[in-house]
Amino acid sequence: MKIFNKMNGLKRIFTIGVSCGIILNVFAPAFVVRADSQSTQTAQETSIATDSLASQKESDLNSTVEEARIWIPNETVRQAINKALKRTIDINTYSPTKSELASIKGDFRLDFKDPVDSLEGIQYLTGISSLYTTNTKILNEEELSKIGKLTQLTYLSMGNSNLTSIAFVKNLTNLTGMVLPNNAVRDVSFSHDFYYSNNRKQYNFQSQQIEETIETTQTSNVTIPELKVIGVNNNQVSFEGFAINSSNNPNHVENNFIIDNLKPGEVKKFTYRFADRSINHAGAFSGTVTITVKNTLEEAMPLTVKYQDVNGNQIAEDQVINGYIGDSYDVSTEKYNLKIDGYTLKEVQGSPYGILAETPQTVTYIYEKNATKAKDVVVHYQDANGSKIADDQFFSGNVNAPYDVSTKEYQLEISGYTLEKVVGSVTGFLSEEEQNVTYVYERAEGQPVTVNYEDEEGNSLSPSEILNGKIGLPYETTAKTIAGWVLKTTPENAQGVFSEEMQTVTYVYSKLSDNEKNEDDSATIGKDKIPVNQAETTKNKGKTITTKNKTTVSKDKSSLTADKLPKTGELMNHSWVIIGLLVIIVVFFIAVIKHTRKK
Known part of the structure; x- marks a missing residue:
């Protein structure tokens, strides 16, 4: 029985010890906070706070259900809250729970000079009665709504806090003091209910x-x-x-x-x-x-309106529009869309509507010159002597229109001629003055003209003559006097012009009878038996000579010799005369010799 009583006594002692430990774990932080708020911390209290922190960490590890912690993103707010929680060791890193935040009582000061962009965590300070943010620049006014959730507040001091709106105070119905001077508030009508409430003790929206x-x-x-x-x-x-x-x-x-x-x-x-x-x-x-x-007006770069013909030549003075960036312009009006005498508008390059800008702009009106009849380009065709060899041609059009007379249509191929040179410009532009282009040609060498002398059977009676000359120049032939022969037929082409084809002139002779020969001999004594045509005649055997614009006749020496031989009738008549003379001379000498001997 005694042993049983002892066991029960030990149980009671153990239970009391555990209960004391739990009570210490729960209430120790509160004791530490109160000791810190009274500013009478001693070395012993510091030791207690340290032991309490260790106990809290151990409790956190052993707890099966851990309360969620609140992350406070802004360092200034986080430090202020942890300072109030006496988290001196991990003041920069500790994330408290909601219950810890709610445990903060009395005045809460956010009086750091560093700007604050987030007030996250302040909305959980449901135990504080006064909030001070003097000289703390709140950068994001949307965060002020978190202060509006602290409806338990009785005093709000936010001087020089960069406020422009106080809409967040409308729910703070327990306030007795609203002190918000030195801000940039434009509308204080949200303070109306507070101002006229019986709770108001302090009210300040000055400066x-x-x-x-x-x-x-x-x-x-x-x-x-x-x-x-x-x-x-x-x-x-x-x-x-x-x-x-x-x-x-x-x-x-x-x-x-x-x-x-x-x-x-x-x-x-x-x-x-x-x-x-x-x-x-x-x-x-x-x-x-x-x-x-x-x-905000800034000088814009100018807009230039140009007037040019289709070749880019200026035909009117430029116009310049000045103004400010963003100013509108319209150059489609009569002031800028000019009517220029002698020209018709063809196109507009650039936008006639728009706004002036920081960079220069250009609008160009392109005009086409109205059609003006130009003087013709006259194309002449002449030989080297300036003689016309073909009809003139004409190239017509409007002033400034291009012309080209180098084509086959104008550079003619003229039969019997070859192009020697061109005088004048074969390409260019038509103008109000007449222009001339002259194609100068030279006569081409013609094919030879062969003059034959034949009997009725086609046998040659005398060497042929070869006539040479330029195409188009005249030639003229005459019949030869051939001993024992008489001209029977004079050819139709005895006279003509040199051409691109070879030509043949044939004189046909018939043979003379004996009586005709005697008559011919008596008729031809003392006469030149070599006919000469109107062209120059050379007597160089075997050669054909051509001189410019002259017809040359070639004749062999054999033919000249043959022409000087006597005809058949002439030889017989002369023989009798000679014989008679010889007989007379012989008789005369015989008589003289006889007479001399008698003496």
Whole structure:
């Protein structure tokens, strides 16, 4: 029985020990926080906090169901929360649970000077009563909605926090103090319910510094309305005068600011004061509005309108359009789409509509010259002596139209001639003055003319003569006087012109009878028996001589000798005379000899 009682006593002792350990694990952090808040930390308390942290980590490892932890992305917010949780060792890395965040009580200060782009984690600080963010620039106003979830807040101080809107405060119905000076808030009507509530103890929207930039393309009488600034009673807060007296200030007329002159690219800035006079409170909405007005006009590069003919030659003065970048232009109007005498518009290169830009632009009107009848190009055909050998040809068209008379149509092949040279330009442009092109030809060598002397049976009676000359030049032949023969037929082509074909002239003779021969001999004594034609005759045997524009006759010496031989009838008559004379001489000598002997 005693042993049993001892066992029960040990059980009770063990149970009490475990319970004490659990109680210590749960409440030890709270004791540490309270000790830190009282700023009376001692070496012993530091040791307790360290032991508590170790116990918490051990508890986290042993827990079967672990509470989710909240990651706080912004380092400034994370450090502020962990500082409140007394997480000094891992202040930069620790991610608390929601219950830990909810355990933070009293005032919470986010008064770091570094800008904050995320307030994630603050929405879980449901145990704090006051929030201070003085001098902390909140970059993302969407994050302010997280503060709006802290409905338990009784005091909000956010001076110089870069605020432009306070819409997030409408749900903070437990506030007794709303202190938001030195921001850029434009509308404080969301503070209306708070201002008129019985809970209000502090209210401050002083020294707001609102800035606005306005861009315009106007250069004169630039009208800018007063900025829309809304007071606590949803009223337009009126202009209270310029913050600085300066000649650069615009005119203020009926809630508008008027700038007389604003040059392209010029910037003007002015500041005026405002105050919400709908309430009488020291912390009433007030401040300044600074408006920066910038003329965005920039000088554009010029647009040039050109006027050219189809060959790119300028036919009218250029026109230039200047202005500012973005200005529209239209060069399709009569001012730019010119009617030019003697020309007709053919096409437009470039866009006649558009806007002026940073780079130069060009619009070119291309004109075609109206048809003007030009003087003809006259093509002549002459020989070397300037004699016309073919009819002239004419190339017609309009002024400035090209011509070409080097083609086969104009460069003729003329029978009997070869082209020697061309005088004048065979290509060019028609003009208002007549132009001449002369093709000069030279006569070609003709085929020879053969003159034959034959009997009726076609037998040659005398060597043939060869006549040479240029094609188209005349030739003339005559019959020969051949002893014992008489001309029977004179050919029809005894006279003619040299041509590209060989020609033959044949004189036909018939033989003389004896009586005809005697008559012929008596008729021909003392006469030249060699006929000569009108052309020059050479007596060089075996040669044919051609001289320019003359017909040359070739004749062998054998034919000349033959022509000088006496005819048959002539020999018989002369023999009797000679015999008679010889008889007389012989008789005379015989008589003389006899007479001499007698003496």
